[in-house]
Amino acid sequence: MSEKSPAQSIGATGIDPERREGLKMTEKPPTQSIGVSSIEAGKMGEIGGASFVHNWRRLSEAPKFQTYAYEQCKQPYDQVEQWIEPFIINAIQAGSEQALFDSYVQWHDKQGYWKNEDPYGNIIDSKPPIEVEHV
Secondary structure, eight states, X not given: OOOOXXXXXXXXXXXXXXXXXXXXXXXXXXXXXXXXXXXXXXXXXXXXXXXXXXXXXXXXXXXXXXXXXXXXXXXXGGGHHHHHHHXXXXXXXXXXXXXXXXXHHHHHHHHOSOTTBOTTSOBOOOSOOOOOOOO
């Protein structure tokens, strides 16, 4: 008589026949859960360990700010994650935080592509709110 492989001995139920006899039909296997740990978010406006007035972290992740930075320093666009933070820090050290932000805002407005967005990418509500008279 040939021996059965472990897969053959388990059978159609998916439970080893020796264990099956000890289980009741209403018994469920123990619950399995998966834990997720979050990534600690950086402080708003913090980049390179320094805090700023503007949210450079958010801007550095925005494709339009990345395009602005690319046009300023001509680094490889496909490697933007590697050079965007040093670009921001160097630009602030060379002038000021407000000067960098103002330069970006001027570039943003001159492009004309994002007329319904502010420099951060927030939608600008172009329609005034409707006033409703209460009777």
